Amino acid sequence: MLLTLFESHTHFFLSMFQKMILTKIISNTLSLHKKQLIEWLPAVRYFSSPTNPLVNVDVNDKSGIAVVTMNRKPVNGLSLELFEAMSKALDDLENNRIRGAILTSSCPTVFSAGLDLNELYQPDKKRFKAFWTTFQDVWLKLYGSSFPTAAAINGHAPAGGCFLAISCEYRVMCPDYKIGLNETRLGIIAPIFLRASMRNTVSNREAEKALTLGTLYSTEDALKIGLIDEIAIYKVKAIERCENFLAQFNNVSSIARSFTKRSLRQKDLEELENCREEDFNIFWSNLIEPSVQKQIGDYMQSLKKK
Numbered sequence: 001m002l003l004t005l006f007e008s009h010t011h012f013f014l015s016m017f018q019k020m021i022l023t024k025i026i027s028n029t030l031s032l033h034k035k036q037l038i039e040w041l042p043a044v045r046y047f048s049s050p051t052n053p054l055v056n057v058d059v060n061d062k063s064g065i066a067v068v069t070m071n072r073k074p075v076n077g078l079s080l081e082l083f084e085a086m087s088k089a090l091d092d093l094e095n096n097r098i099r100g101a102i103l104t105s106s107c108p109t110v111f112s113a114g115l116d117l118n119e120l121y122q123p124d125k126k127r128f129k130a131f132w133t134t135f136q137d138v139w140l141k142l143y144g145s146s147f148p149t150a151a152a153i154n155g156h157a158p159a160g161g162c163f164l165a166i167s168c169e170y171r172v173m174c175p176d177y178k179i180g181l182n183e184t185r186l187g188i189i190a191p192i193f194l195r196a197s198m199r200n201t202v203s204n205r206e207a208e209k210a211l212t213l214g215t216l217y218s219t220e221d222a223l224k225i226g227l228i229d230e231i232a233i234y235k236v237k238a239i240e241r242c243e244n245f246l247a248q249f250n251n252v253s254s255i256a257r258s259f260t261k262r263s264l265r266q267k268d269l270e271e272l273e274n275c276r277e278e279d280f281n282i283f284w285s286n287l288i289e290p291s292v293q294k295q296i297g298d299y300m301q302s303l304k305k306k
C-alpha cells in the first residue's frame with residue numbers, strides 16, 4: 001500500500017524533500033541502507049547512451065526498455081574492452097533508472113562465443129587482472145541490477161555467452177543454436193559466480209549435470225531443462241517476447257520488485273564480493289598451468305582449422 005502510493009506520486013514529480021522523507025520511512029520499514037533505496041526509485045527519465053562501437057544501447061522512450069547489443073565481430077568474444085563497455089553501459093542504465101534491459105547481439109548467428117580465448121592464452125598478468133576484475137564487475141552489475149533483465153539469444157551461446165544469458169532474469173532463444181557451460185570440456189573450472197547463476201536458473205540436479213559434463217544444449221533441450229524460457233523464430237520476435245516479459249512488471253511496484261530480486265540474489269552477490277581477490281588468484285594460478293595453456297592453445301587451433 002505504502003509502496004503503491006509512493007510510486008504513483010513519483011511518476012509525476014519527486015522533490016528532494018519528498019525523497020528524503022520517503023527514504024527515511026521506507027528504509028526504516030524495510031531495514032535498507034539509504035543508498036540502496038535511492039537506487040530503487042522508479043524511472044523518471046530516459047536517456048540515449050553515447051555510442052560505443054562495442055556495445056550499443058537503444059532506449060525506447062515510450063516503454064523505458066533498453067536494448068543492449070553486443071557488437072564485437074565476428075563472435076562477440078568477451079575481451080577486456082567489451083567487458084569495459086558493458087560495465088559502463090550497465091552503470092548508465094542503473095543511473096538513468098530504465099524500466100528494463102534486453103541483452104542481445106549484432107552477430108547474425110552468435111550471441112557470444114564466451115571469453116575471448118586470446119585473453120586466456122599466454123596472458124599478461126596485469127591485463128588479465130583487469131580483464132578478470134571487469135568480468136566480475138559485469139556479473140555483479142548484471143546479476144544484481146535493480147532493473148529487470150532479459151536475454152534475446154539470437155545465436156550460439158557457449159560458456160561465457162551462456163553465463164551472460166543466465167545472469168539475466170528471462171531468456172528467449174532462436175532455434176538451431178547451442179547454449180551451455182562447456183568449461184570443463186576446456187579443462188577450466190567454472191568460477192563461483194558462474195555456478196551461482198546456473199543454480200539460480202535450472203534445478204540443482206540439472207546444474208550439477210550441466211556443469212560437470214560441460215554439456216552444450218540445443219535450443220529445444222535448453223527449453224526442456226529450463227535453461228531458457230521460450231523459443232522465438234528469429235531475433236526480432238525474441239526481442240518482442242523479452243519486451244512482453246518486461247512489460248509484466250508495469251503492474252508491479254518497482255521498489256518491491258527490486259527489493260525482492262536483490263534479496264533472492266544477495267547471498268550469491270556477497271559470496272563473490274567477499275572473495276574477489278581470492279577468486280582472481282585461484283583462476284590465475286590455474287590458468288598459467290602449462291597443461292591448461294596447452295589445452296587452450298590446442299583448442300584455439302582447432303577452432304581456426306574448422
Ligand SMILES: CCCCCCCC/C=C\CC(=O)SCCNC(=O)CCNC(=O)[C@H](O)C(C)(C)COP(=O)(O)OP(=O)(O)OC[C@H]1O[C@@H](n2cnc3c(N)ncnc32)[C@H](O)[C@@H]1OP(=O)(O)O
Pocket residue numbers: 074075077109110112113114115116117118120156158159160161163182183186187188189190191194283284286287292300303304305306
Ligand atoms: C583456468 C582459468 C580460466 C578461467 C576461465 C573460467 C571462466 C569461465 C567462464 C567462461 C569460459 C569461456 O567462456 S572460455 C571460451 C569458450 N568458448 C567456446 O568454447 C566457444 C568457441 N567457439 C565456437 O564454438 C564457435 O566459434 C561458435 C559456435 C561460437 C561460432 O561458430 P562459427 O562457425 O560461426 O564461427 P567460427 O568458429 O568459425 O569462429 C569465427 C572466428 O572466431 C574465432 N573464435 C571463436 N570463438 C572464439 C573465442 N571464444 N575467443 C576468441 N576467438 C574465437 C574463431 O577462431 C574464428 O577465428 P578465425 O576467423 O581467425 O578463424
